[in-house]
Amino acid sequence: MAQATVQHESSSVVSSSEIKGVIFDLDGTLVSSGLDFSIIKAQVGCPHEQDLLTYIDNLPSPYMRQEAMHIVHQHELMDAQAAELLPGVRDCLETLIDMSIPMAIVTRNYTKAAELKVRHCDIPIATMITRDDAPAKPDPTALLHIAKLWHFNAKNCIYVGDYLYDIQAAHNASMRACLYAPECVPAYASEAQFVMHHFSELPRLILSTQ
Incomplete structure (x- = not known):
């Protein structure tokens, strides 16, 4: 090698x-x-070209940020089980x-x-x-x-x-x-x-x- x-x-x-x-x-x-960020971004409404975490941080309300991050967490936990x-x-x-x-x-x-x-x-x-x-x-x-x-x-x-x-x-x-x-x-x-x-x-x- x-x-x-x-x-x-x-x-x-x-x-x-x-x-x-x-x-x-x-x-x-x-x-x-196996995280598919295109799917995650679509689910939280993040434009394809934007960074996902930055987009969530800039959402206008704590509730929106919490809901979006919950979606991300679910994907991350499923991915962790298959790693x-x-x-x-x-x-x-x-x-x-x-x-x-x-x-x-x-x-x-x-x-x-x-x-x-x-x-x-x-x-x-x-x-x-x-x-x-x-x-x-x-x-x-x-x-x-x-x-x-x-x-x-x-x-x-x-x-x-x-x-x-x-x-x-x-x-x-x-x-x-x-x-x-x-x-x-x-x-x-x-x-x-x-x-x-x-x-x-x-x-x-x-x-x-x-």
């Missing part, structure tokens, strides 16, 4: 700094997800544990569904921040909280995710972004420092910075 692809050169300071901690997205990165660990994740996480690399999860999912996925898939990561705990990505608050918790400079952390918001959140936190793209590589992949096609690449990527 080829090593993770470097999409563009970082500054000499960033490229030479050691990766000491790894933060993961959850849905589509560590576990499978499965993605290929290579188990071996990768065990290797990172052996390497004494601290790990955390930052997800736009809500806590109950996220905890169900972690428990159901037996993911050995204790630290997780959901949208109930901090502003949703691409806001960097959750990522910066994790770095502070670990007493690491943000540049010594890498955020691994499968979507544009993950890349943007990493950049907003001054962390390196690793896009997980097992099949099709999207156009926005060029915005990430690394593109990973299989989880076996991640430990090698970390070792290359040490």
Whole structure:
């Protein structure tokens, strides 16, 4: 398996700094997800081109926000019950544990569904921040909280995710972004420092910075 692809050169300071901690997205990165956002948006009245959570936050009344979020929660809970660990994740996480690399999860999912996925898939990561705990990505608050918790400079952390918001959140936190793209590589992949096609690449990527 080829090593993770470097999409563009970082500054000499960033490229030479050691990766000491790894933060993961959850849905589509560590576990499978069948959430159909086009259906969810249609049910809550969100225009296709708008961000779902932002749309709900901006609804004019608490009742409307509550009703819309209830619909989202129902979809997330159903999705959580069907979630499965993605290929290579188990071996990768065990290797990172052996390497004494601290790990955390930052997800736009809500806590109950996220905890169900972690428990159901037996993911050995204790630290997780959901949208109930901090502003949703691409806001960097959750990522910066994790770095502070670990007493690491943000540049010594890498955020691994499968979507544009993950890349943007990493950049907003001054962390390196690793896009997980097992099949099709999207156009926005060029915005990430690394593109990973299989989880076996991640430990090698970390070792290359040490």
